[in-house]
Amino acid sequence: MKGLISKSLGLHLGLIALLLLLHFILPDYHHVSLARIMVLAVYALGFNLLFGYTGLLSLGHALFFAAGLYGAGLSMQFFQWTAGPGFVFGLFCAIAVATLIGMLALRTVGVSFMIVTMMFAQVGYLLILYYNEYTRGDEGFVILRELRMLGPLDLSAEGTRYLVALALLAAAILIKLALVRSPTGRILVAIRENEERTRMLGYDPFRYKLMAMVISGGFAGAAGAAYGILFGYVGASFASIQYSILPLLYVLMGGAGVVLGPLLGTIAMFYLIDIASGLTSAYLFFVGLALVLLILVAPKGVLGTIRDRWVPWLP
Amino acid sequence: MTEQKTQSTITKFFTRRDTLKTMGAAAGLAAGSQLLSGRYAQAQSSEPIKIGFQAHRTGIGASYGRWYERTTMAATQLINDAGGINGRPVEIVTEDDGTDPKRGAEVVEKFAIQHKTDIVFGTLFSHVVIGSAPRAGELKIPYFVVSEGHHVASGKLNRYVLQPGITDVKSQVQSMAPWVGSNLGKKVTMIFPDFAFGHDHRDYFSAAIAAQGGEVIEKIAIPPTEQSFFKYFPRIPKETEVLYHVMVGPAVLTFVKELGEFFGKDRPQIFGFIDSLEAVDLANPGLEALEGTYFWEGFPRYAQNDGANPHDAFYREKVGVDANGASLSDPKDISTYAHMFGCWETLYIIKQGMEAADYKGPADRAKLIEAVESFTDFPEGPEHPQGAKIFNGQTHQVFGIQNISQVTDGKLKVVHRTSIEDSLYEPEVDYTKMAF
Numbered sequence: 001m002k003g004l005i006s007k008s009l010g011l012h013l014g015l016i017a018l019l020l021l022l023h024f025i026l027p028d029y030h031h032v033s034l035a036r037i038m039v040l041a042v043y044a045l046g047f048n049l050l051f052g053y054t055g056l057l058s059l060g061h062a063l064f065f066a067a068g069l070y071g072a073g074l075s076m077q078f079f080q081w082t083a084g085p086g087f088v089f090g091l092f093c094a095i096a097v098a099t100l101i102g103m104l105a106l107r108t109v110g111v112s113f114m115i116v117t118m119m120f121a122q123v124g125y126l127l128i129l130y131y132n133e134y135t136r137g138d139e140g141f142v143i144l145r146e147l148r149m150l151g152p153l154d155l156s157a158e159g160t161r162y163l164v165a166l167a168l169l170a171a172a173i174l175i176k177l178a179l180v181r182s183p184t185g186r187i188l189v190a191i192r193e194n195e196e197r198t199r200m201l202g203y204d205p206f207r208y209k210l211m212a213m214v215i216s217g218g219f220a221g222a223a224g225a226a227y228g229i230l231f232g233y234v235g236a237s238f239a240s241i242q243y244s245i246l247p248l249l250y251v252l253m254g255g256a257g258v259v260l261g262p263l264l265g266t267i268a269m270f271y272l273i274d275i276a277s278g279l280t281s282a283y284l285f286f287v288g289l290a291l292v293l294l295i296l297v298a299p300k301g302v303l304g305t306i307r308d309r310w311v312p313w314l315p
Numbered sequence: 316m317t318e319q320k321t322q323s324t325i326t327k328f329f330t331r332r333d334t335l336k337t338m339g340a341a342a343g344l345a346a347g348s349q350l351l352s353g354r355y356a357q358a359q360s361s362e363p364i365k366i367g368f369q370a371h372r373t374g375i376g377a378s379y380g381r382w383y384e385r386t387t388m389a390a391t392q393l394i395n396d397a398g399g400i401n402g403r404p405v406e407i408v409t410e411d412d413g414t415d416p417k418r419g420a421e422v423v424e425k426f427a428i429q430h431k432t433d434i435v436f437g438t439l440f441s442h443v444v445i446g447s448a449p450r451a452g453e454l455k456i457p458y459f460v461v462s463e464g465h466h467v468a469s470g471k472l473n474r475y476v477l478q479p480g481i482t483d484v485k486s487q488v489q490s491m492a493p494w495v496g497s498n499l500g501k502k503v504t505m506i507f508p509d510f511a512f513g514h515d516h517r518d519y520f521s522a523a524i525a526a527q528g529g530e531v532i533e534k535i536a537i538p539p540t541e542q543s544f545f546k547y548f549p550r551i552p553k554e555t556e557v558l559y560h561v562m563v564g565p566a567v568l569t570f571v572k573e574l575g576e577f578f579g580k581d582r583p584q585i586f587g588f589i590d591s592l593e594a595v596d597l598a599n600p601g602l603e604a605l606e607g608t609y610f611w612e613g614f615p616r617y618a619q620n621d622g623a624n625p626h627d628a629f630y631r632e633k634v635g636v637d638a639n640g641a642s643l644s645d646p647k648d649i650s651t652y653a654h655m656f657g658c659w660e661t662l663y664i665i666k667q668g669m670e671a672a673d674y675k676g677p678a679d680r681a682k683l684i685e686a687v688e689s690f691t692d693f694p695e696g697p698e699h700p701q702g703a704k705i706f707n708g709q710t711h712q713v714f715g716i717q718n719i720s721q722v723t724d725g726k727l728k729v730v731h732r733t734s735i736e737d738s739l740y741e742p743e744v745d746y747t748k749m750a751f
Binding site: 028029032033036126129130132133136137138139140141142143145156157158231232233235236237238273274277278281283284 | 372373410411413415416417418420421424425428429441442445446448449450452453464466471472473509510511512514538539540
């Protein structure tokens with residue numbers, strides 16, 4: 001058991017070290033792209049906690065991403081806060097929204113949960129448009145460059161952006177790893193496999209599902225806040241249904257219920273779109289094709305299949 | 316002192332990648348400089364000027380993007396046939412932004428870093444421009460937009476973003492209000508989509524018509540997801556003299572049809588923005604209700620044959636559009652004629668700017684921006700077929716004439732052309748004071 005823990009910890013720490021190494025050797029374009037991918041992967045990691053480990057399919061996660069994005073962006077815009085306080089406030093907003101939505105949406109199950117979360121996200125999206133006076137609606141707004149500072153660090157600089165994105169991703173991976181390997185993580189998986197049996201064993205599924213929802217929303221909010229701060233733009237499109245579907249695609253591709261699945265899925269999806277869009281305007285066809293092939297060949301996603309066949313200890 | 320030292324150590328770590336690269340590059344250069352120097356000079360003088368074209372090939376802006384792309388290619392062909400820019404051919408590198416701000420920003424990165432284009436150019440939708448602009452500023456690549464939004468002149472972007480080829484919505488609305496007030500009526504009801512584009516119209520037109528002694532007596536905001544509009548029409552006050560509409564999106568045909576059914580023959584004057592019906596055939600069933608109503612047009616879709624614009628025929632032929640504003644190869648493929656001229660004119664301004672700056676490569680990007688900022692006017696001609704323009708280097712925004720057209724026998728006939736002066740407003744920013 002101890003060996004397994006050290007093996008999986010070693011793998012994840014090794015991956016973080018590899019990403020740090022890539023900071024020094026990646027060609028410029030991939031370096032810039034990987035910074036964005038890492039932020040989006042944090043979003044997907046959070047989604048995976050709820051979907052892959054707890055078995056709850058939310059179609060409204062864009063609401064939590066947007067809560068972080070707008071929490072950070074609006075506080076920086078109106079109170080002239082810098083990146084640190086902006087990020088913390090964005091994270092707080094996402095956690096608060098996830099707690100509230102969780103308490104309401106978790107009264108439903110299955111398809112109803114999907115629909116309820118999607119409807120709440122749609123409400124959030126329309127509220128952003130409605131309060132156009134503050135949010136600039138669909139058009140969005142730019143976060144001033146001079147506010148995108150973390151102490152002495154200029155977060156609009158390419159090198160700093162990469163390392164801050166990496167720090168966020170590393171924190172997300174390690175927190176998630178610790179959580180899924182803890183007794184609490186086991187209970188989440190038990191709820192996914194058989195909620196009634198878990199209840200019979202004396203656990204309160206609602207409490208654990210709410211906790212998963214709040215942590216998942218927190219990851220999404222952290223990613224949203226970081227995205228706004230690192231790339232300087234806040235807009236309503238990030239609250240649209242498209243951004244609720246994206247983390248699902250990332251997770252399905254990389255592997256649900258595997259800690260690193262969302263990171264792999266985010267990388268794969270980014271480059272699939274990036275390369276295919278250079279070849280044809282019908283690039284979404286390739287995205288669809290890839291997903292169909294994946295379901296036929298590796299229905300548990302790339303890492304899920306690898307775990308099933310070759311690496312059973314993969315957390 | 317200690318703080319400075321700490322900061323210096325941190326900075327070194329974060330930029331170590333650049334340091335490593337510099338060391339590697341220096342070693343490589345030392346080894347190969349003698350061998351390569353002759354060849355490099357040769358390549359520099361003849362290699363193409365690469366312009367990254369950020370296109371709405373997919374997404375909600377695809378119909379605009381298709382015609383923006385055709386116009387861009389037509390102008391580029393002419394520029395190249397005439398010897399290119401500074402003796403170098405122009406190469407357009409196109410990437411689809413999906414009409415999405417996230418992808419737009421990624422595309423700017425791709426142009427700047429992967430394709431290594433000299434500049435980025437082209438996009439229309441405001442949210443894509445605003446989402447991409449910070450990255451253009453950070454990557455220090457000039458970003459020439461053809462967006463029509465007020466976001467450039469409002470000062471919320473940065474020195475690398477310019478809009479020299481198309482007027483902005485604030486100037487359009489302001490310049491038309493006097494004619495609307497004098498000829499259609501002073502009591503106006505506005506119907507607009509409940510998002511930023513609609514709110515800009517609401518705010519700018521309300522102020523402009525008030526300056527003419529008129530007033531907006533009702534403002535009806537339509538939620539963006541709305542599919543049917545009958546329930547909103549009873550809110551239009553009876554004393555309304557002019558109904559001002561700027562609906563956009565997939566439901567616009569339904570909107571126009573329902574508006575026609577609601578009013579029948581007894582209706583107020585109706586004034587709208589052609590944005591509602593760009594790329595839409597006015598012969599569509601149900602659009603008969605538009606007969607006699609008025610539209611703003613940046614460049615008149617239908618050939619006017621009134622001698623007012625001697626360059627329209629040449630431009631129209633080159634971009635492949637017939638006298639009715641449709642594609643020469645497919646009469647059902649209606650152009651976005653009121654807007655797409657902006658791509659043509661912007662490319663010629665880029666050419667003019669590069670020639671004025673003696674642009675040789677990315678090191679001259681700041682010189683290019685300064686050169687464009689120094690321009691003050693663009694005379695009407697084949698390079699500026701829509702009409703003469705005044706450019707404000709401080710705000711990075713151009714100003715020009717606007718057209719008001721009436722739907723007559725199913726076609727748009729120009730009934731008024733504003734002057735450039737009607738569209739001017741006080742600068743809200745001075746980008747020239749911002750550092751590069």
